[in-house]
Amino acid sequence: MARPALGRAGAAAGARGAGLGISGARGRARALRRGAVTGEAGEAGQEEVIRFLSDPATHGGAAVERVDTHISRLFLAGDRAWKLKRAIRANYLDFSTLDRRERSCRREIAVNRAAGDLYLGVVPVTREAEGLALGGPGAPVEWLVAMRRFDRSLELDRLCDAGRLTLPMVERLADEVAALHRAAPPAPGFGDIGDLRARIDQIAGALAGAGPGWRDAAGEWRGAARAALEPLAGLVARRRWLGRTRRCHGDLHLGNVVLLGERPVPFDAIEFDEAIASIDLLYDLALTLADLLTRGRRDLANALLSRYLGATRDHGGLPPLPLFLSMRGAVRAMAAASRGAAEEAERDLAFAARGLRQRAAPRxxxxxxxxxxxxxxxxxxxxxxxxxxxxxxxxxxxxxxxxxxxxxxxxxxxxxxxxxxxxxxxxxxxxxxxxxxxxxxxxxxxxxxxxxxxxxxxxxxxxxxxxxxxxxxxxxxxxxxxxxxxxxxxxxxxxxxxxxxxxxxxxxxxxxxxxxxxxxxxxxxxxxxxxxxxxxxxx
Known part of the structure; x- marks a missing residue:
């Protein structure tokens, strides 16, 4: 059975819902402590559109499957997935007005060009004399991202968990990510040492606030991560000067890649905050590597990294990679802790700690x-x-x-x-x-x-x-x-x-x-x- 084109219901979605933890903009650490504004009144104003999209008659009689994430509602009918941005405002996004939701929909299409025809365009829900319509000539009352529906069993996280993710798939993924990074525009205004400090602080703050018992662990990780960062200040500055900080995907976990034919297709790139996606190229890749490593697939992680480096020749950027992996592991721990998965959170935080302790001996x-x-x-x-x-x-x-x-x-x-x-x-x-x-x-x-x-x-x-x-x-x-x-x-x-x-x-x-x-x-x-x-x- 076909499944929806969505990726934010996974681990990274939990990270965003728990306070993001991956932004990197200095002010976001403070905003995180202040908390989010959920915008329930705005969402109440979307009820008519939700009823319309939930009605099989809107889709030619096709049955409708609805999937809610923390920032979107998806309506799956036939071979289409319709994504509605929830009318919410938080410390990391603002979908509270119709204009903002339209801009976000259009930005989502723009930042996911590498996904090819998986994204079909932006479609208005319009007010007509007889009621609401998809793409009618009347005044827009809502905006949707239209996507092709695909089989979710072909998302790479599910393939990996089922033991079906192969070496050729991973090597093709490395080539895709390398091409994505080559095409990514430089982001010189982001990724300096101050941004990385703030990113570490934000991750630690989100973990500390994820539930009772996490404060001490979060503080210990923060101190170790800060200590690991400081010797890298010169290299961080050099990489920014070399253009290694770019407008990347930003959320490149395995659940945001789907195998279409023989091609692993990254989708669901971050559209709502440039700071989240304007990062070091290897920090973007680190999320994919962390996904494989925490699943016990060091062999595939090694193949992914080696193939990627063969395409990019970015070997000189390897010193920050252990810290980047640790940061990604801490985000995963925060997401798991926020949803009450204590065992998973402890595993991911242990991975994050290892990333700061272990060092390779050159040979x-x-x-x-x-x-x-x-x-x-x-x-x-x-x-x-x-x-x-x-x-x-x-x-x-x-x-x-x-x-x-x-x-x-x-x-x-x-x-x-x-x-x-x-x-x-x-x-x-x-x-x-x-x-x-x-x-x-x-x-x-x-x-x-x-x-x-x-x-x-x-x-x-x-x-x-x-x-x-x-x-x-x-x-x-x-x-x-x-x-x-x-x-x-x-x-x-x-x-x-x-x-x-x-x-x-x-x-x-x-x-x-x-x-x-x-x-x-x-x-x-x-x-x-x-x-x-x-x-x-x-x-």
Missing amino acids: LVALGGVSGSGKSTLARALAPRLAPLAGAVVIRSDVTRKRMMGARPEDRLPPAAYGPEADRKVLARIAWDARAALRAGTAVVLDATFLDPEARACLAAHARAEGVPFDGIWLDLPAAEAAARVERRTADASDATGEVVARQAARADPPAGWRVIAAGRPAGEVAAEAARILGAREG
Whole structure:
């Protein structure tokens, strides 16, 4: 059965209903303490419209399903979802007048352009001689956002909870978010260190007010978050100068992404407050990562982050990510506490606390071997175990090459893209990105053949220059078996063929000083041996 196009009935909706906790504008912390004005009288004036939209006759006889959230009422009929803004005023929004609701409806369409034809437009409810009508010529008495109705079981939070969210879906989501962020306009008036302090204060204030027993925990988290923020002041300023603070989605949790065909489509971007959505790009992504991590899917969170960084090359922005994840976890805790879900709130607050305590130790790990030897599979298995939170950053040479050529990772490139000069450029790019990530304080896993001794020497030299440990692991697999594996691949970033593997095998001598692992075994056994060699924590 079709379900509504809505996303604010989830965890983030609870956050807004409990006092938002994610605004970041300095004055909002004070407004939060003053409380919200709910505007019941305004909502009473919408009763006639609500009755009209609840009537199947308004929708050609189709049955109507009504869904109420804290800021909207949705009427689901046939293949349409009609969103009515509730006539309320709070410390973070004002829908109290018809003009304001119209502007908000139009803004919602504007900020959700990336959702394609999911949003159909703004439609008035008009007063006609015979009564109310949808989109009639009479005077508007209300304004609605018209959307296509979709199956809510395809929202990514539901797919994740059902065990149906896959690696390819997450990688496509990373590409979507990267494209969304590239297109987002800079927001230089937001996101300075003062805004981040106020955001932390607001989150803590909302958590403290969520119910008895949360005040001490909120105060403790606030102090730790403030302490984690202060050393980042210079980087925060630099990122604003570089244009990394942009008008983002603002509410990019998994419930606000739906799988339409093969495309994960973000929808329900924040429209009612620019301060909420005008944030650091990695703070926008942090909500998606936190959603995955608190659901126990560190593997998918690691894949999302690595793929996103491969598209954006924003490795230098990683130092604030633990704080951003902590802030997102604290918002989730506040939302859960506000609705009485104490166990969930404690889990999310524990996650927020870990984000401030745990730090990755920079290290460089290189995985080499012929194409088909299992390097990418091993990288995905190891990376979540080599660092806390979202794990080590994976940089794959095949993906880097495609990005350099302006292609999607799964697109095939012509043979000319694999000449010696192109190989040198790819090596330079992955070494540069690895160095940026190491300097940002995280662990890095490099996935490439590393057949060239000069390439291997370059990596070791980079590690020495950065003062970090270097480990090389060589996956040893007979050429015939590797060739059979690559011939079975579909939709992969590698363009290798059996012929390519044969040429590689002719010069694939295990490097001196690298640990050699027999790769013809099940992937789990290979990963377990590599983890022991590297001293990685249990998966």
